Amino acid sequence: MTTARRDTYTPETLLTVAVEVFNERGYDGTSMEHLSKAAGISKSSIYHHVAGKEELLRRAVSRALDGLFGILDEAGAVRGRAIERVEYVTRRTVEVLVAELPYVTLLLRVRGNTRTERWALERRREFDHRVADLLGAAQAEGDLRADADIRLATRLLFGMVNSLVEWYRPHPGSGQDAEQVAEAVVALAFDGLRTAP
Amino acid sequence: MTTARRDTYTPETLLTVAVEVFNERGYDGTSMEHLSKAAGISKSSIYHHVAGKEELLRRAVSRALDGLFGILDEAGAVRGRAIERVEYVTRRTVEVLVAELPYVTLLLRVRGNTRTERWALERRREFDHRVADLLGAAQAEGDLRADADIRLATRLLFGMVNSLVEWYRPHPGSGQDAEQVAEAVVALAFDGLRTAP
Helix, strand or coil: CCCCCCCCCCHHHHHHHHHHHHHHHCCCCCCHHHHHHHHCCCHHHHHHHCCCHHHHHHHHHHHHHHHHHHHCCCHHHHCCCHHHHHHHHHHHHHHHHHHCHHHHHHHHHCCCCCHHHHHHHHHHHHHHHHHHHHHHHHHHCCCECCCCCHHHHHHHHHHHHHCHHHHCCCCCCCCCCHHHHHHHHHHHHHHCCECCC | CCCCCCCCCCHHHHHHHHHHHHHHHCCCCCCHHHHHHHHCCCHHHHHHHCCCHHHHHHHHHHHHHHHHHHHCCCHHHHCCCHHHHHHHHHHHHHHHHHHCHHHHHHHHHCCCCCHHHHHHHHHHHHHHHHHHHHHHHHHHCCCECCCCCHHHHHHHHHHHHHCHHHHCCCCCCCCCCHHHHHHHHHHHHHHCCECCC
16 A cells, blocks of 8 residues: 555646745755655656656756747847847846746756756756857947956856845735846846936 | 864854754754754763754844944935935945855744744844835935835845845955945835936
8 A cells, every 4th residue: 555646747847846845945955755755656667757846947947948948049039139139138137037937046056066067057057158258249349338358247146136036935926027127137137226327 | 082173163154054054954953962063072061062963053143133224324325315324224235145145044034933933034134124114215205216015125125135045145355345235225125227318
């Protein structure tokens, strides 16, 4: 006799549970035992779906990275002046972050102890560089302050955007929605909080 | 016979070691055994200095909080228009964060499982509220955009400032110093990256 639920998981729904556990306990601190308990199915049932916890991590961070890199191919990111493109990418990054909150949260907490984690960190850096390049292009076109340090500005911009995973909680029917937050980020980063002179 | 070093610690130097271990392993994941190994002295020697790991946490986050709250009593934070005061506080917050990097890092990672952690979270929120009040006053004086959501702006501002603990590393003799980073944060937050029209 067993208390385990019947395995009605797909790789996709199993991923939802795994990401929740990874975010709660940390990837390093999560064992197959923890995943098995959280999913309510046996470890062998999990192995039926995936090769192990690293595969679940790879699928999860891939989902976050695909969302982020997808932005860079959208029309708003490839046409127009660099300043418009970087504003578009910033706005969409906030939207993707909110839409894929648990997945991006996991991506941002990855530490680099395994090959998959190091790959995820490398891809994250690549995304940051793409945005830094856009900021640099906007500066070259004279639309960003000439005295702004682009590397530092990129870090501050992502510091602000990525902080959402710490405090943003969706409130259905009330509170800030993703679009409002995205607009606030863009307004603060590019125009500042001060009243226009 | 023992391989332990002779106990030449003071509560202050023991704190330095403890904060390093807390930041590396997380406060929850740190045992007295870990602290004893890292310090190279016996557990009973540690108990000679402090009542336990929670006292070390309290001392460490107190140091960070004293640094932050101290800013609010400085002349620049209490005199002048609210916009000048909030810019001053933002700049000094970055400087304190850099000066007390391991202590503020620990403060920002506190999770709330113990009384000391919940107290630290409460004090942190209080500091955020004091800054939010200043932003609100600057808006009331017409110096911040009327359409800015102060609560959201406060979160984004701290998101940006607090991200420093993730990426800022002091490079003696080169790289960005605290003042440059503080200026960049203030310029981005209040004037934005865009070229003035």
